[in-house]
Amino acid sequence: MVRPTLSNVVGxxxxxxxxxxxxxxxxxxxxRTYHHLVSCTYEVDGDKYIxxxxxQWNQANSVMRDTVNSNDVVMVIPQDNAVTVDFATYFSTRANPSQEDxxxxxxxxxxxxxLTSEKPSNAPKDFPDYVTFMVMVEDNADAPGKADTPLFDDLVININIMQVGSPDLGSKYNLRNIQGDILPALPKALEYFYYFRISDLQHFRQTFKTFVLPKVTTADKLVNNPPPPVNPKNPxxxxxxxxxxxxxxxxxxxxFFGLTESLGDAAFEKGQQQDAKELGDAGTQRGNFWTPKWDGAFKEDIHGIFLITAYNEKVATDFIAELEAAFRVTPNRSSIQNVVVVHGFPRAGAEALNDHFGYRGGMSNPQVAGVTFKDKMKFPGSPLIPIGVIVMGYDGDEDKDKRPAWAKDGAFMVTRKLNNLVPEFDDFLLAHGPRLFxxxxxxxxxxxxxxxxxxxWKNGTPTELSPDNDDPSIAEDDNRINNFDFDLSKGQRRCPFASHMRKSxxxxxxxxVESAFGHFVRxxxxxxxxxxxxxERDGRGTIKERGLHVVCYQSSIVRGFKFIQEGWYNDPNFPPNKPVQPGWDPIFGQTGEESQNVHRFMSGxxxxxxxxxxxxxxxxxxxxxxxxxFSPSISTLTKYVAAT
Known part of the structure; x- marks a missing residue:
C-alpha cells in the first residue's frame, strides 16, 4: 500500500x-519572537494552491496563521490522485518585512x-491509518545555540496525514444503497416523525413495496443530484x-421480515425504554421492569418510524394522507397503527438556526469526506471520520466482520423527544448570572x-474564542466558528470543562484526538x-410542550449515542485528567429523579x-x-421488508 512520504530535503x-x-x-x-513564514504549494485537478x-512579531511559542483567512490549520482534502506539497521556510529578524521580502x-x-510517527502495529484494526511528520527547523547555522538548547528549535511544522478513503464514491461507497438521512441528511424546512406499529404484516409488506419503497430518498440522490436548498430570504x-x-x-x-441474526448491539436489542434508566431518565423500577416517566405513547410497542421531510406543509401532509390511505386494508382497518407523530419545524425569523433555548448548533457534526462535503467542509474544524463510524460494513465499523450481510449500508438510528424547559432555564440564568458577573x-x-x-454564545460564537462577548465577526465566519482547539493552559477561564459543547x-x-472519533454520531x-x-415567562414556568426531537446515526449505539450520554454527558469526571472535577453536562446531563437529591453540578x-x-x-x-x-439499506428493504 502506498503511504505518505517526505523527501527532497534541500536546506x-x-x-x-x-x-x-x-x-x-x-x-x-x-x-521565536521574530518573523517566520512557511509556504505550502500544491496542485489539485490542475489548479495551483499556495x-x-x-x-506575529514578538510572539514566541505561538501558532502561525494563514495570511488570507487567519486559519491556524491548512487542510488538504482527500483526492482521487496523489497530491504533492512543496514546503519552504523563511525567517527575518527585521520588524516589518513584507511577505514578498x-x-x-x-x-x-x-x-x-x-521525526516520523505512524500507526502502531498493535493499534485496533479499525483505527484509521496515519503518518505524522514533525519537522523541526533551524533558522541560521551561524547562530550558535545555547549549550542546553536544541539547534532545531526555531520552528515546528506538524503534518498529520490520515487515511479516510477515496472520494471516488462510485466505487468506494454504495450511496444508492444508503438511506439519505443517514448521510448526508434529508433537506428539510419541516419534518414529521411518524412512529407506527404493524398490525397486518402481509398487507404492510405489499404496500411498503408498491407505495413506500419507490419514494425512499437515497444518499446518492442527495450527494449527486440534490434539490435546491431552502433559502429563508426567498419565499x-x-x-x-x-x-x-x-x-x-x-x-x-x-x-417479522426474517431478519433474525444479531446486529451485535446490546442496547438496540434491549430497546430504549429498558435502557432509559442507564441513560439517566427518570422512572420507576418494578421488579425487573423499568418504566420511564415518558409520554404514554412511547411506552407502547413501536415497530418502526417514517421520517418525512418537505419544504412546505402541503407536500408533507398530502403524503401522510396518501400513506395512511395506502396502508388501509378496509375503511375501518389499517395494516399499521399510528402510535405517535411528532411535528418538527425550525423556529421563525432570526431564530431559524437556534434551538428553543436560543442557541445555534450543528456546526461540529462529524464529516465524511466526499459524502457530507466534496471540496471543503462548511465548518472547518469538524471531526473527519471514516464512514464506518456511521454506516455499517465499512472501515470504522468495529463490528463489520461480525454482522450479517444484510446489515451493510445500514445504520442505527436513535430518536429522542426532549422537552426543553425554557422558562426554567432563563429564570436560572437571571437568578445566578448577576451574582457571578x-x-x-x-x-x-x-x-x-x-x-x-x-x-x-447564542449566535454560535465559541467562548473558547471569545469568552466575554458574542463576537459577530466569528459567528458570521464559517471558517472560524468551529475551527479551534481548547487552550489547555487556560483551564476553565474560557470554556468550562463540563459545558455542553465541550462534552459533545x-x-x-x-x-x-482521534480516540474520540469512534464515538461520534451524526x-x-x-x-x-x-x-x-x-x-410562561411571567413566572408560570413551562405550560406548553416544546423541545428538540433528536435523530442521530451511528454504526454502534453502544459506542455512539449511549456512550456519549452515559460516558460524556452524565460522567462528572469527563473530560478526564482535569485539575478539578468537571461535573455533568448542565444541559443534556441526566441524573434520574431530582427528588432523590442527585443533582447535576459543574465547576468552571x-x-x-x-x-x-x-x-x-x-x-x-x-x-x-x-x-x-435500524435503518436498513435499500437492498435489504427490497429483499426482506418488501418481500411478499
Missing part, C-alpha cells in the same frame, strides 16, 4: 507526497530535522415540491452565564413546539473562581420518549 525546503484517499492537516508553531502561514532566498531557513424556495422519505425498524420488528446588567450577566453552560466534542481534551435534529408565551461556571461548584436542582431537558431503530 529547509522539502516535499510531502499524499496518496489518494488521505486527509492532511498542516500546522506550525513559531518558537497557502502561507505567518507568525520574506520569500527572498536570502531569508530561507537553514535546515530541518524530521419562493419553499414552494419547491421536495419530499424526503426514510424508514427505520425497531428490534421488535426485524423478525455583577459588573454587567442582569440580562448581560444571564447571557454570559448561559454561554458558559453551553460553551457558545472534546477535541484535544482527549489524546490522541445528529439531524429538529425543534418542535410553540414559542414561549408571555404567561464562574471564570474568576474555577473550582466553585454550581448546582442545578432542576433539569432543563426532560426526556419524554424515543426508540432505537
Amino acid at each position: 529547509a525546503s522539502f516535499r510531502v507526497v499524499i496518496p489518494p484517499g488521505w486527509f492532511t492537516t498542516i500546522s506550525v508553531i513559531n518558537r 497557502n502561507y502561514l505567518a507568525s 520574506l520569500e527572498d532566498p536570502k531569508f530561507k531557513c537553514n535546515r530541518v530535522d524530521v 419562493e424556495s419553499f414552494k419547491y415540491p421536495f419530499l424526503g422519505v426514510n424508514v427505520g425498524f425497531s428490534y421488535l420488528a426485524l423478525p 455583577p459588573q454587567l446588567s442582569p440580562k448581560q450577566a444571564a447571557d454570559k452565564l448561559g454561554s458558559r453552560l453551553f460553551g457558545r 466534542n472534546p477535541r484535544n481534551d482527549v489524546t490522541p 445528529r439531524h435534529n429538529m425543534p418542535y413546539g410553540e414559542e414561549v408565551s408571555d404567561e 461556571a464562574n471564570p474568576s473562581l474555577e473550582p466553585e461548584i454550581m448546582s442545578f436542582p432542576l433539569k432543563f431537558i426532560d426526556p419524554r420518549g424515543g426508540e432505537y431503530f
Whole structure:
C-alpha cells in the first residue's frame, strides 16, 4: 500500500507526497519572537494552491496563521490522485518585512530535522491509518545555540496525514444503497416523525413495496443530484415540491421480515425504554421492569418510524394522507397503527438556526469526506471520520466482520423527544448570572452565564474564542466558528470543562484526538413546539410542550449515542485528567429523579473562581420518549421488508 512520504530535503525546503484517499492537516508553531513564514504549494485537478502561514512579531511559542483567512490549520482534502506539497521556510529578524521580502532566498531557513510517527502495529484494526511528520527547523547555522538548547528549535511544522478513503464514491461507497438521512441528511424546512406499529404484516409488506419503497430518498440522490436548498430570504424556495422519505425498524420488528441474526448491539436489542434508566431518565423500577416517566405513547410497542421531510406543509401532509390511505386494508382497518407523530419545524425569523433555548448548533457534526462535503467542509474544524463510524460494513465499523450481510449500508438510528424547559432555564440564568458577573446588567450577566453552560454564545460564537462577548465577526465566519482547539493552559477561564459543547466534542481534551472519533454520531435534529408565551415567562414556568426531537446515526449505539450520554454527558469526571472535577453536562446531563437529591453540578461556571461548584436542582431537558431503530439499506428493504 502506498503511504505518505517526505523527501527532497534541500536546506529547509522539502516535499510531502499524499496518496489518494488521505486527509492532511498542516500546522506550525513559531518558537521565536521574530518573523517566520512557511509556504505550502500544491496542485489539485490542475489548479495551483499556495497557502502561507505567518507568525506575529514578538510572539514566541505561538501558532502561525494563514495570511488570507487567519486559519491556524491548512487542510488538504482527500483526492482521487496523489497530491504533492512543496514546503519552504523563511525567517527575518527585521520588524516589518513584507511577505514578498520574506520569500527572498536570502531569508530561507537553514535546515530541518524530521521525526516520523505512524500507526502502531498493535493499534485496533479499525483505527484509521496515519503518518505524522514533525519537522523541526533551524533558522541560521551561524547562530550558535545555547549549550542546553536544541539547534532545531526555531520552528515546528506538524503534518498529520490520515487515511479516510477515496472520494471516488462510485466505487468506494454504495450511496444508492444508503438511506439519505443517514448521510448526508434529508433537506428539510419541516419534518414529521411518524412512529407506527404493524398490525397486518402481509398487507404492510405489499404496500411498503408498491407505495413506500419507490419514494425512499437515497444518499446518492442527495450527494449527486440534490434539490435546491431552502433559502429563508426567498419565499419562493419553499414552494419547491421536495419530499424526503426514510424508514427505520425497531428490534421488535426485524423478525417479522426474517431478519433474525444479531446486529451485535446490546442496547438496540434491549430497546430504549429498558435502557432509559442507564441513560439517566427518570422512572420507576418494578421488579425487573423499568418504566420511564415518558409520554404514554412511547411506552407502547413501536415497530418502526417514517421520517418525512418537505419544504412546505402541503407536500408533507398530502403524503401522510396518501400513506395512511395506502396502508388501509378496509375503511375501518389499517395494516399499521399510528402510535405517535411528532411535528418538527425550525423556529421563525432570526431564530431559524437556534434551538428553543436560543442557541445555534450543528456546526461540529462529524464529516465524511466526499459524502457530507466534496471540496471543503462548511465548518472547518469538524471531526473527519471514516464512514464506518456511521454506516455499517465499512472501515470504522468495529463490528463489520461480525454482522450479517444484510446489515451493510445500514445504520442505527436513535430518536429522542426532549422537552426543553425554557422558562426554567432563563429564570436560572437571571437568578445566578448577576451574582457571578455583577459588573454587567442582569440580562448581560444571564447571557454570559448561559454561554458558559453551553460553551457558545447564542449566535454560535465559541467562548473558547471569545469568552466575554458574542463576537459577530466569528459567528458570521464559517471558517472560524468551529475551527479551534481548547487552550489547555487556560483551564476553565474560557470554556468550562463540563459545558455542553465541550462534552459533545472534546477535541484535544482527549489524546490522541482521534480516540474520540469512534464515538461520534451524526445528529439531524429538529425543534418542535410553540414559542414561549408571555404567561410562561411571567413566572408560570413551562405550560406548553416544546423541545428538540433528536435523530442521530451511528454504526454502534453502544459506542455512539449511549456512550456519549452515559460516558460524556452524565460522567462528572469527563473530560478526564482535569485539575478539578468537571461535573455533568448542565444541559443534556441526566441524573434520574431530582427528588432523590442527585443533582447535576459543574465547576468552571464562574471564570474568576474555577473550582466553585454550581448546582442545578432542576433539569432543563426532560426526556419524554424515543426508540432505537435500524435503518436498513435499500437492498435489504427490497429483499426482506418488501418481500411478499
